[in-house]
Amino acid sequence: MNNALMTVQGLFKGAGSKGLAGPVLIILVLSMMVLPLPAFLLDIFFTFNIAVSIMVLLVSMNTLKPLEFSAFPTVLLMTTLLRLSLNVASTRIVLLEGHTGPDAAGKVIESFGHFLVGGNFAVGIVVFLILVVINFVVITKGAGRIAEVGARFTLDAMPGKQMAIDADLNAGLIGEEEARKRRLTISQEADFYGSMDGASKFVRGDAVAGIMILLINIIGGFIVGVLQHNLDVATAAKNYTLLTIGDGLVAQIPSLVISTAAGVVVSRVSTDENIGQQLMGQVFTQPLVLMLTGLIVGALGLVPGMPHFAFLLFAAILGGWGTTLWKRQRLEAVQAALPPAPTPVSLEAPEATWEDVTPIDVLGLEVGYRLISLVDKERDGDLLRRIKGLRRKFAQEVGFLPPAIHIRDNLELRPNAYRITLKGAEIGSGEALPGQFLAINPGQVTGTLQGTPTQDPAFGLPAIWVEAALKDHAQALGYTVVDVSTVVATHLSHLIHLQAASLLGIQELHQLLEHVAKSAPKLTEELIPKVLSHAVLQKVLQNLLDEGVPIRDMRSILETLSKYVPMSQDPIYLTAQVRVALGPAIIQQLYPASQELQVIAMDKELEHLLAQAMQAGGLQQAIEPGLADTLLRETRLAAERQEMMGFPTVLLVPGQLRDLLARFLKRTLPQLKVVAQDEVPGFRTVKVTSLVGGRV
Structure with a gap:
């Protein structure tokens, strides 16, 4: 028991005062639903509900992006529960104490029942129903629809955003931490709009519940007043109806404010300005619009029978404001057209720096826009995974890790085209048809296929692009059938193997030697660079790679070089000696079985x-x-x-x-x-x- 108590205390201590707000509010809501509250506390809670709704509206007006108020769906749920719990608590007091007079449920409900509707319960019912209709039919329904469409478009845009992040990451424009933050933001956007779509149902249910509570309170109060407290029919109807109307209005007005805040949050466009700045900057700063509006309103004000004072007053305000803005903009335009005043300090162009030199990708893959799905994980595009796999396979077969392959889209390419570059120069290209399969003719097929004739981009074999439905039929005829990602990955792998010598730069050579030094530190320490320079070693390894000889057995290569380097530093002579040492592996590669x-x-x-x-x-x-x-x-x-x-x-x-x-x-x-x-x-x-x- 003590351990459990200490654990709970530790949780609350770790959460801090902010972390206690949620549990305290839940306990408060449940308490109001179960425990009877005096009229004074009911006034306090109703006032708190109104203050919270105004606070939420102001926060939503001042956010720049919807995610800045990501807690809004939860806030919507909590405020809805708070209003419903207040309805339950006030209903209890109205039914128990309603016979005592209009202030039985507190001053707040009395004020809303008398001051706002003039003590006329018929007017109160009409006003209440109008507020419910505005909240339920107009604001909540519109906000829910905007949230639904926003969630749909956000989900549709996620693959493109993810691909852009992966492209920036592969290009080195951002780091892993920044990419992780951007992916989290995209995920949070989708979660937010999805939650808002669901949270709008709370407000809709709240409106329905408000109508039901109104009817139940009126009927129940009438029965209680007449049968239990011996009130006459007119007095019971008036007392309980006014109390119920006040209770409904004091709950529906904060609900209307919260619904408006929800509409503001989901309908705004993310900019660097809040709602007020956007409205002032885009609506009330166009002189021609203001002057034309003032002219039309003034013309309406001159029509006989119209309220001339109100129309002419607004016409004067709009016309004067529009004229002032027009003069200010003309003055700014004239000042902008004037030549700049001479300054004693010469405005020189900034000096060129090394930051102006953009490094060229050693290996690059550029794709047309229809092939973007191949590098998009959300669309089941597995080309990124295949590229990682082929780099790992290259390292295992050839003996060193090639540079990373940077992938980017290129709008200058045809939609289905791709291009492979080495140090900025094209070394291969091809076309791929997403959703189709490439049936390659190995030379022993037993039939023909319907499709788009082409050639295998890697080896130049005759091939046909066929629909997915013909895949099994093509395999039955003897064709080798591969998907689009395999076509591009195979072409890329083939070219990388062909260009292995060009990929072994000084950076890769140092990384290779560091890897070899882990298992043979003395060999590398005594040979390089004391006896054999990095340049000669790089040329020998490039000669081997140029003829397709793997350099996995670096121990034998270095031992052979250490033996023959004192005789000659000629890379051709050293390559020949290394080939003799690697002879069994070379022959095994050519004649495996x-x-x-x-x-x-x-x-x-x-x-x-x-x-x-x-x-x-x-x-x-x-x-x-x-x-x-x-x-x-x-x-x-x-x-x-x-x-x-x-x-x-x-x-x-x-x-x-x-x-x-x-x-x-x-x-x-x-x-x-x-x-x-x-x-x-x-x-x-x-x-x-x-x-x-x-x-x-």
């Missing part, structure tokens, strides 16, 4: 000619054009024969020719892999299946 290596070889005479050309200064300079063309043609034919047999297109050459042949053949035969004989491990069997140079 075969012990026998089916390769393309060169005629011995051709190898001799090429060796002489290399000693003379390189293939392009030393080989005559006819021999170079023949070499390219024969190599292409051998590669085609190799592909037809289903073997990898691998050319096996002596070590001294490998680098020169690889560079010479790469532009025309990018799919051909040139491997040195020293790179083949001894436990592998080599079988020559094609020959280059037999007819040279």
Whole structure:
């Protein structure tokens, strides 16, 4: 028991005085519904209810954005409960003490029953019903409709806002904390309008309850007065009706004020001005409108039978105010047209700073507006997740983490187009049709499909964009069917692998060395940069990546470099030695499931000619054009024969020719892999299946 008491005390202590306001108000409301209240306390609570309603209205008038009064739906609920509890408490007193006179339920109810309606209960009933109709039909219904539409449009706009936040975050314009705050604001906006839509039902129910309470009080009071207190019919009807009318009015007027506050909150447009400033700035500051209004009102005031004083008074006020504003604006326009006065201080343009230099994204993905849904999580667009996955897969396969891919929309692109950039330059583009699937023809399909013919953007294979209903049919015909996100992600992944050498910059190299130093600190400390410079190491790694060799085994790479760097600092020579050390991994990559290596070889005479050309200064300079063309043609034919047999297109050459042949053949035969004989491990069997140079 003591522990429970201490826990409750701790909760109240931690909440502070502000935290006690809610529980105290709830207890107060429940107390008024259950416990009898004297007339004096009832006056206090009715006055408090009126003051709260006025306070809420003033707060709603002075907010700049709806979220500044995010507690309004809860306030609406609490004030409604407060009014209903006061109705219950006042009903109890009216029925118990109504026979004693018009002040039985307190001075507030008496004042509203006599002063506002002149003691005429018929007039009171009419005024009460008019207030209920205004509150229920006009203000509450309109505010509820605005809140409903606002919630709908806010929810519809959430994906676009979320995407804009993600784009700013990916572009580095904002940080994680700012992005989190913006996402929270968007979520709160949707919650606010949704809550306002529901909270308006409280006011509607309050109006219905007010009518029911009015009828119940009148009928119940009449019965109590006549049967229990022996009042005559006229006296009972007058006393209880006036008390009930006063009770209804004293509750409905604050309800009307609260409903007006609700309409003000949901109908305003978020600006840097409150409602009063907006009204004065947009309605009462247009001279032509004021003068025309004054002219029309003055003309109406001259019509016989009209109240001339009132109309002509407002015509004079509006006309005078409009004329004053017109003269003031003319004076401001003339002053603005005058040349500026000379100043002794020279107005020089600000000096250029490094802040004016905008960094270019290393990797970028630009999309047309119809592809925005691909990077929007709210619309089930999973391209962002796929991009994160392909960066992780690239790091696992290649051996270093590529730069982040910055995504942004580009209105200059076609709606369904996308573009992939590397350091600001386009390296790939394509088109994707949201909602459809790309059926790629791998070469062995058994039928045709209805759709939009195209090509696979990554590998150039013939393909067709088909509707989702044809997906299963396309797969049954032998097509490879992928969705839009997979198309873009595959294209992006393919280009990243092709440009791996360009992506390994100095920043990525330092991050890679820091990662390697965690497992081999001595190796990196003794080698770099004491023996091997960062520039040479970067060039060696780029040479490997340029030919599709992963650099995951950095330990073997660095150990090999430490062995051969004292002999030469030439990146080409060092690359060749590293390739020999990585030979088993290179061959495993080319022949993953075969012990026998089916390769393309060169005629011995051709190898001799090429060796002489290399000693003379390189293939392009030393080989005559006819021999170079023949070499390219024969190599292409051998590669085609190799592909037809289903073997990898691998050319096996002596070590001294490998680098020169690889560079010479790469532009025309990018799919051909040139491997040195020293790179083949001894436990592998080599079988020559094609020959280059037999007819040279």
